[in-house]
Amino acid sequence: MNDLSVHFEGVSKIYPHFTLDDVSLELPAGTIMGLIGANGAGKSTTIRILMGLVHQDRGRVLVLGREMPREQAAAKLDIGFVSEDMRLYGPATLAWHMNFVQSIYPKWDQPYAETLLRRFDLKPRQKIKGLSHGQRVKAALLLALARRPRLLVLDEPTTGLDPVARQEVLGELMAVLADEDRTILFSSHNTLDVEQISDQITFIDRGRIIASDNKEIFLDRWRRLRLVLSPEADVPSLPGVVEVGGSGRLPVLVTNRFDPAMVSACNDAGATVQAVDPMTLEEIFVANVHSRREKQIV
Amino acid sequence: MHSDLVISQTDGRPMYLQIMDQIRQRIAVGDWEQGKEIPSIRQLAVTLRVSVITVKRAYMELERDGIIVTQQGKGSIVAPNPRLGAKLYDEELAKHINRVAQLGELLGLTPKELASRVREAADRLTKEYS
Numbered sequence: 001m002n003d004l005s006v007h008f009e010g011v012s013k014i015y016p017h018f019t020l021d022d023v024s025l026e027l028p029a030g031t032i033m034g035l036i037g038a039n040g041a042g043k044s045t046t047i048r049i050l051m052g053l054v055h056q057d058r059g060r061v062l063v064l065g066r067e068m069p070r071e072q073a074a075a076k077l078d079i080g081f082v083s084e085d086m087r088l089y090g091p092a093t094l095a096w097h098m099n100f101v102q103s104i105y106p107k108w109d110q111p112y113a114e115t116l117l118r119r120f121d122l123k124p125r126q127k128i129k130g131l132s133h134g135q136r137v138k139a140a141l142l143l144a145l146a147r148r149p150r151l152l153v154l155d156e157p158t159t160g161l162d163p164v165a166r167q168e169v170l171g172e173l174m175a176v177l178a179d180e181d182r183t184i185l186f187s188s189h190n191t192l193d194v195e196q197i198s199d200q201i202t203f204i205d206r207g208r209i210i211a212s213d214n215k216e217i218f219l220d221r222w223r224r225l226r227l228v229l230s231p232e233a234d235v236p237s238l239p240g241v242v243e244v245g246g247s248g249r250l251p252v253l254v255t256n257r258f259d260p261a262m263v264s265a266c267n268d269a270g271a272t273v274q275a276v277d278p279m280t281l282e283e284i285f286v287a288n289v290h291s292r293r294e295k296q297i298v
Numbered sequence: 299m300h301s302d303l304v305i306s307q308t309d310g311r312p313m314y315l316q317i318m319d320q321i322r323q324r325i326a327v328g329d330w331e332q333g334k335e336i337p338s339i340r341q342l343a344v345t346l347r348v349s350v351i352t353v354k355r356a357y358m359e360l361e362r363d364g365i366i367v368t369q370q371g372k373g374s375i376v377a378p379n380p381r382l383g384a385k386l387y388d389e390e391l392a393k394h395i396n397r398v399a400q401l402g403e404l405l406g407l408t409p410k411e412l413a414s415r416v417r418e419a420a421d422r423l424t425k426e427y428s
Contacts, residue, residue, distance in 0.1 A: 032349060171347050178344045192307075199351040216355050219312055278312060 004062070005029045005151050005183035006050060011059030013045060020045050020207045023059070027200065029150075030180040032173070034194030035187040036285055037204035043187040044083075046204065047155050050185070051081055064151055077105065080144030082137070083155035090129035094122060094139050098146070105147045113146035120168060134165040141169060145176065152176060154186035158193050170197055191282040201281070205289050215281075222284045223258035224277040225266070227251050233270030238262055242291035254279075254287050305346055313348055317356035322365065325376055326386045333378040336366060 006027035013020040020042045027033045037043045048054040050063060052072030061068040066075035088097060102108040117124060120138040131139060137157065144152060152173075158166045174197055176182050188194050194201060195215070202212040211218075221240070229235065229249040240257025251271075255262070263273045279287070303320045305313055324330040337345070343353045357374060360366045368374040402412040 031351075167347075174344045174347045177350060178340055180340060197347060197349050199349045214351055215349060216314065216351055278310070 003029050005064055006033075006185060007060075007062040008046075008050075009060040011046075011049060011056045011061055013049060013054065013056050018042070018045070018207060020049070020056075023204075023209055025202065025209070025212065027183060027185060029183050030177070031199040032177060032184040032186070032197055033200040033202060034198035035185065035202050035204060036189065036191060036194055036281070037187070038189065038289070041204045042207045043204055044155055045207075047083070047153060047185070047187060050153060051079070052076070078150040080147055080149035080152045081155075082140045082144050082153075082157060084159060086136075086140045088128045088136065088140060088143075091127060093125050093127050094131075094142075095124035097128070097139070097143055098124065101143050101147065107148045109146050109148050112148070113142060116142045116145060116172070119172065134161050137161060138165065138169065141172070145172065150182055152182070152184045152186075154184065156188055157186055158188060158190055166193070173197060191280070191285055195281040203285055203288055205292060210292050211288055218281065218284055219278065221258050222254070222256050222279045222287070224275075224279055224283075225253045225255065225262070225273055226275040226277070227253065227266060227271045228274050230270040230272075236266050236269035236271050238265070243287055256284075256288075303342075303346060305348055313352050314356040314359070317342075317346070317348075317353060318360055321356070321360060322386060325365065330376050332376050334376055336374050336376060338373045 004026055006025060008023050008025040011020065011023045018040070023042075023046060025033075025046075035043050035046065045054060049056050049061060050068065052069035052075070055069050063075050064078055066072070068075065098113055102110070116122075120135075120142060122135060122139055122142065126135075128136065128139065137160070141154075141157065154173075157173075158169055161169060170193060173184055173186070176184060186194075198215055200212070201215050201218055203210045225238075226246070227235070227250070229251065231249070235244060235251045235253070238253060238255055239259075239262075240255040241253050242256055243254035244251060245254075246252035258276075263276065266273050303317065303324075305316055309316055321330070321336075325332075330336055339353045339357055340350055343350045346353070357366065357368060361368050361374075364377055366374050367377050398412065398416070402409075407415070
């Protein structure tokens with residue numbers, strides 16, 4: 001029994017203007033992974049390879065124990081996929097779509113579908129073309145969730161949603177996780193959503209994975225230190241410093257290997273630690289991207 | 299029953315610390331009784347809409363502090379620990395003492411003067427009760 005729902009090993013895909021380079025990922029069953037990246041970083045390419053929609057040039061992809069893209073038909077019975085460019089059939093109603101999906105997937109759960117209709121405040125008789133963007137996203141999500149898939153893959157599920165709809169969607173995603181055999185992978189550039197509900201976080205930039213870890217580790221190890229140097233002291237050299245800002249006697253350091261012992265080490269070196277700020281995932285992501293890009297240039 | 303925990307996005311502290319604090323309070327005021335079952339990690343994560351790993355971390359630290367007990371495959375209970383209340387008050391006391399020390403420094407009091415002020419206060423309290 002393989003308890004990894006998604007497993008990428010050294011996956012590459014070369015396009016004329018973009019390369020997905022040596023991507024390795026492990027997503028254990030029962031967890032949520034948030035894939036964070038700027039626009040064009042490779043999030044959607046990664047997801048398309050995972051779904052077998054794009055074939056990798058190199059590397060191995062296992063999804064729910066199935067080899068992709070070779071066994072994609074079998075794998076997809078248990079994957080629910082919602083993407084931004086999801087095309088529902090405009091002239092038909094939501095009820096028509098529900099019937100259609102139900103006729104294909106034997107695990108369709110009608111009572112759950114009806115619960116979701118109420119929670120998402122959707123009307124089955126409404127035609128898709130009359131729905132707002134937010135309603136369309138929720139409709140697509142309903143169609144995926146009610147199949148009770150073991151793996152949910154969501155490409156930017158909360159983009160363009162109003163705050164109420166966003167919370168409804170996040171709540172429903174968490175409800176899926178109440179069952180510990182279900183797994184969610186979602187991409188987003190909204191780091192707040194990812195910070196709130198993800199267990200695992202993967203940063204992707206320019207086609208490469210630049211960091212992948214559990215969320216608590218990210219939030220624990222990244223700190224911004226604001227220092228006051230005594231006149232003759234230099235900026236102390238600390239482990240894991242990725243960014244030095246501030247000016248003159250008031251430097252600001254960002255480290256990704258924070259340890260409370262650093263504070264006394266700084267004080268000993270003639271640098272008073274004025275503040276140790278925790279960082280949001282967004283700040284961590286931006287600092288991470290900047291430091292990687294600088295290294296690439298050098 | 300447990301949806302009354304509130305995670306604040308504007309509270310600067312990490313989410314796991316907020317969860318720990320609120321669970322401690324629930325126990326301190328007796329909402330969550332000693333020896334009683336508390337929500338599973340997954341249940342609480344779903345209700346609070348925060349990641350499983352965050353709640354897991356809060357539970358692990360609470361267990362390390364001896365405030366809850368997690369049994370393999372059985373879920374978690376509030377520790378049947380008679381010193382639980384004392385421990386909570388102890389933490390509260392530590393907070394106030396820190397504050398006293400800060401104020402003392404602000405007023406330029408020496409540790410000795412500070413200590414005698416604390417002693418006076420304690421003496422007054424003893425007199426009131428006797």
